[in-house]
Amino acid sequence: MELITAMKRAAVGDTLELLSSDQGSAKDVPEWVRKVGHEMERTEQDDAKVWHLFVKKAK
Amino acid sequence: MRIVVVGGGMAGTIFANNVARRLTSELRSGKARLTMLTASDKHIYQPGWLYVALGRMTPDQLEREQASLLEPEIKLHVDPVKSFDLGAKHVVTASGKVHEYDILVIATGSRPAAEDVPGLKENSFHCYSAEDALKLYDRLSAFNGGRIVVTVGLPHKCPMIPLEITFTMHDYFRDRGLLDKTEFYYTYPIGRLHSLENVALWANGEFAERGIHQETFFNMKEVDGSKAVVRSEEGSEIAYDLLVSVPPHRGQKVIEENSLGANGWIPTDRHSLHMQGDHGDSVIVLGDTTNLPISKAGSTAHFEAEVAAENVATRVKIGREVRSYDGKVFCFIEAGKDRATYAMFNYQKPPQPRAPNAAMHAFKMAYNQLYWASVRGLL
Numbered sequence: 001m002e003l004i005t006a007m008k009r010a011a012v013g014d015t016l017e018l019l020s021s022d023q024g025s026a027k028d029v030p031e032w033v034r035k036v037g038h039e040m041e042r043t044e045q046d047d048a049k050v051w052h053l054f055v056k057k058a059k
Numbered sequence: 060m061r062i063v064v065v066g067g068g069m070a071g072t073i074f075a076n077n078v079a080r081r082l083t084s085e086l087r088s089g090k091a092r093l094t095m096l097t098a099s100d101k102h103i104y105q106p107g108w109l110y111v112a113l114g115r116m117t118p119d120q121l122e123r124e125q126a127s128l129l130e131p132e133i134k135l136h137v138d139p140v141k142s143f144d145l146g147a148k149h150v151v152t153a154s155g156k157v158h159e160y161d162i163l164v165i166a167t168g169s170r171p172a173a174e175d176v177p178g179l180k181e182n183s184f185h186c187y188s189a190e191d192a193l194k195l196y197d198r199l200s201a202f203n204g205g206r207i208v209v210t211v212g213l214p215h216k217c218p219m220i221p222l223e224i225t226f227t228m229h230d231y232f233r234d235r236g237l238l239d240k241t242e243f244y245y246t247y248p249i250g251r252l253h254s255l256e257n258v259a260l261w262a263n264g265e266f267a268e269r270g271i272h273q274e275t276f277f278n279m280k281e282v283d284g285s286k287a288v289v290r291s292e293e294g295s296e297i298a299y300d301l302l303v304s305v306p307p308h309r310g311q312k313v314i315e316e317n318s319l320g321a322n323g324w325i326p327t328d329r330h331s332l333h334m335q336g337d338h339g340d341s342v343i344v345l346g347d348t349t350n351l352p353i354s355k356a357g358s359t360a361h362f363e364a365e366v367a368a369e370n371v372a373t374r375v376k377i378g379r380e381v382r383s384y385d386g387k388v389f390c391f392i393e394a395g396k397d398r399a400t401y402a403m404f405n406y407q408k409p410p411q412p413r414a415p416n417a418a419m420h421a422f423k424m425a426y427n428q429l430y431w432a433s434v435r436g437l438l
């Protein structure tokens with residue numbers, strides 16, 4: 001939800017990084033990004049098991 | 060030490076009363092000074108608006124004089140702040156008065172901003188003010204069947220409202236014998252029924268039992284009143300007979316106008332609750348107006364206010380702050396059929412909601428009255 005809110009404020013072309021410890025987000029975010037038509041740049045999980053999701057605003 | 064609290068809602072009031080109790084002798088001797096600046100002489104228990112929308116409470120039951128809720132050592136001015144000068148450590152109010160501070164607490168809350176979605180204000184009903192709750196009640200009582208669509212904007216205050224309004228409207232139409240003529244269509248911005256995963260799982264079963272339709276990944280783009288449809292950013296379109304919304308929210312205009320935070324949300328440290336940035340040491344932010352990614356709820360405001368009050372008191376007494384906020388939130392969830400459950404969680408632990416029951420609903424109804432003791436700090 002934080003990503004959706006932040007995306008509305010971002011400019012086209014901006015890349016946002018979402019940090020989440022929730023497995024659900026790691027699965028749901030790419031699905032949402034695809035539906036709306038933004039771009040999923042990459043997804044990483046760090047040593048503390050936190051997901052870092054990089055999303056580019058495409059429209 | 061001059062402590063100035065801006066906002067006399069849940070967070071500001073609980074904070075000020077708690078500090079006043081801890082620092083009674085310092086306040087009496089003049090070693091500390093506690094001032095509250097707020098926008099209204101009334102204190103409103105906002106959670107009651109849900110019940111107003113269903114004809115179970117009236118707005119006057121949810122109001123008290125702000126002055127009657129405060130400890131006598133607190134100096135109250137119903138004179139809203141217009142400008143903040145964090146560098147010079149003072150605020151200026153609508154009447155032109157300048158209040159200098161050593162510690163500033165900002166707790167101005169949030170406001171629904173239906174106008175952020177084209178067509179939403181004109182074509183939907185909600186319960187985010189007494190007046191709007193009454194309009195929703197009128198609309199519900201005149202409704203004789205058709206499709207009710209629930210739409211949810213981000214961010215919003217009270218995370219449980221989308222589910223609660225759905226369950227309680229379902230009850231309302233069951234009691235009026237209109238369920239077989241009424242279709243419920245619930246939408247939600249992310250890929251499940253609620254932001255908290257366990258709450259979403261629980262709600263799934265409740266929806267299936269009642270035959271409530273759901274569409275997830277639905278973020279409102281616009282409402283077209285002439286066609287009675289709501290369209291989403293994701294490209295879908297839903298026709299409605301009655302559109303019930305949870306509007307997207309913003310912080311107060313004064314926060315935006317003073318550039319304290321985008322959309323009125325002030326960047327706040329999640330543990331110390333101090334404002335982030337250069338002036339953070341003397342500025343604490345509480346309640347809805349923080350930018351923290353946690354629920355904008357009365358209980359959040361309450362637990363944050365308790366932590367901050369203890370810290371401000373110890374700062375006066377021993378020159379240091381001692382507590383850290385752990386992200387604690389407690390939310391009742393009205394589940395319909397006179398049953399309720401709750402979700403309790405913090406930054407680390409997700410909630411584990413139990414099956415709803417009648418006792419929890421009775422407790423929530425009692426809490427609606429106990430609130431007045433809680434906000435005074437008696438509970």
Ligand SMILES: Cc1cc2nc3c(=O)[nH]c(=O)nc-3n(C[C@H](O)[C@H](O)[C@H](O)COP(=O)(O)OP(=O)(O)OC[C@H]3O[C@@H](n4cnc5c(N)ncnc54)[C@H](O)[C@@H]3O)c2cc1C
Binds near residue numbers: 097
């Ligand atoms: C329908 C509904 C149902 C809810 N249900 C629940 C629930 O079941 N459980 C729960 O925990 N929470 C619930 N909430 C949320 C809860 O009411 C809020 O999260 C809570 O009130 C936030 O407290 P606050 O102190 O941040 O803001 P508020 O209580 O909104 O207070 C803000 C204060 O700031 C003042 N102010 C505004 N502008 C200025 C200014 N310029 N200068 C000085 N003062 C100013 C206002 O007058 C007000 O006193 C519900 C909310 C609604 C609307």
